[in-house]
Amino acid sequence: MHINAAFDSGNINVIKAEHPDDIRLAINKDNQSDFYQWFHFKLFAEAGEEHVMTIKNAGQSAYPDGWKDYQALASYDRDTWFRVPTEYNGKELTIRHTPEQESVFYAYFIPYSYERHQDLVQTAQQSVDCYHELLGETLDGRELNLLIVGEPAEHKNTIWVTARQHPGESMAEWFMEGFITRLLDDEDGVSRKLLDNNVFYLVPNMNPDGSVRGHLRTNAVGTNLNREWAEPSLEKSPEVFYVLKRMQQTGVDMFLDVHGDEALPYNFVAGCEGIPSYDERHQDLEDTFKAALLTATPEFQTQYGYEFDEPGKANMTVANTAVAEQFKCLSYTLEMPFKDNADLPDEDFGWSVARCQRLGEDVLTAMLAVSPKLR
Structure with missing residues (x-):
């Protein structure tokens, strides 16, 4: 043994x-x-x-x-x-x-290896619709990869999706694999329609160092990246520093940050209702996205999730609130379970790779619904 x-x-x-x-x-x-x-x-x-x-x-x-x-x-x-x-x-x-x-x-959950991450990036760049950009290097010297899908144009929305700020939440990159695969399918009507009016900036793994090291929540030097969005630094959080710098160059019309929740056995989103500039437009965008995702898949629900922040009381070091406030955009954290979806339990596999990937595909349908309202 x-x-x-x-x-x-x-x-x-x-x-x-x-x-x-x-x-x-x-x-x-x-x-x-x-x-x-x-x-x-x-x-x-x-x-x-x-x-x-x-x-x-x-x-x-x-x-x-x-x-x-x-x-x-x-x-x-x-x-x-x-x-x-x-x-x-x-x-x-x-x-x-x-x-x-x-x-x-x-x-703890199905691992998503660094080798598979590299395969995902290299496979994506084979598409004529995808451009692979190197944002910078992590503290352990790994690449921070960005995939740009679609041809930038003045009339198009800019949609950013990041995943795996917390490296132990490997379901986030399985989600991204499904999301990217469908987005690059030139025979998929939803994806083709989205790319007519949107450009996607995708970071499949925000924390490759923590992923390889077997960390739950932090990067190579013990920094929780999802508490660094107010003042990221090259010394502690270069991953956030590089992504935020690139966001400032492109602008952001929608942001989705993909995570996993250890305790809650549901798929849900957390919004930005506590930011100083939250208004009726923010709420309408959030409601439109949630309603569309509820229609797209029974894997999503709105009954269970995090408590809403009080007005003006949001933690502004967190990605979705920091981005929402800076760019006045629709901004959500999406959470998936480590256990199972209690609404649709599967005792053999629980929340699984296939279900992560399918949710990633279904989110594109919800993005198509909200896309006309983003600007």
């Missing part, structure tokens, strides 16, 4: 692994940060024997409520991921699984 996490996005610390019924583990903190919750490791084991793996420090993680009703993910081929029995007692998370093969991977 052996446990290994020395690979892209791997994260686990082995405390004890002498007997299959008493494996004790801990999740490592993000570098220079107290955040932790993401885990991803490989178990070499005796097939057909139950293994009981207890994460001892789960109760002190960033979002302990995220463990309630949570089921860990497992995969033999790193392609198909399924849920396995998982229990949380308020202090420890226990995963019970009887492997059917000699080795199996476990993860």
Whole structure:
């Protein structure tokens, strides 16, 4: 029996692994940060024997409520991921699984590898409608990639979509894969119509360093990027610095920042109702987008989500509020679950790759509905 996490996005610390019924583990903190919750490791084991793996420090993680009703993910081929029995007692998370093969991977959510990220970018640039731009380098020396889809023109709206500011929220990049694939489909009527009147600026992974390091929430030096939008710096948050600088060059008519929520088992959006300049136009744009997305897919809902900010009380260091205020545009944070969509549960797979991708596709339909109102 052996446990290994020395690979892209791997994260686990082995405390004890002498007997299959008493494996004790801990999740490592993000570098220079107290955040932790993401885990991803490989178990070499005796097939057909139950293994009981207890994460001892789960109760002190960033979002302990995220463990309630949570089921860990497992995969033999790193392609198909399924849920396995998982229990949380308020202090420890226990995963019970009887492997059917000699080795199996476990993860907090389905990983989106840096190699796949590079494939996504390189494949997208093959389209005649897509231009690949290098925004800059991260603190670990990785590329910060921007995809520009559509031909810029004075009459066209500028739509920005960013994902994975928090690297452990890998569902955000699966969403982007579905979004980009449909947008670049020249036989899709929604995409063709959108590109007549809109240009898209897409950052599929805002935090490649944190993604590779196996972080939950921060970049290479422990910075939470989604609290840096008031005053980003090249020393702490170059990822935000470069994106915001480019936004100031292009302008922004709509902004969507894609995330995952540890605790809430729903897909929902959070708006900018607390910014100083929020007005009836903002509300009309938000209502139009939400109504269209509700029509496009039953995976989306508006009953559950974050509490609304009081007028003038928004946190202006967060991406969607900072961008909404600076550019006076429609601006949303979109959240997906780590667990499942409680409105449409799937006990085998929970919230999955295919559902992330499909939601990304469906968001384009909602964008088509709101597009004529953006200016």
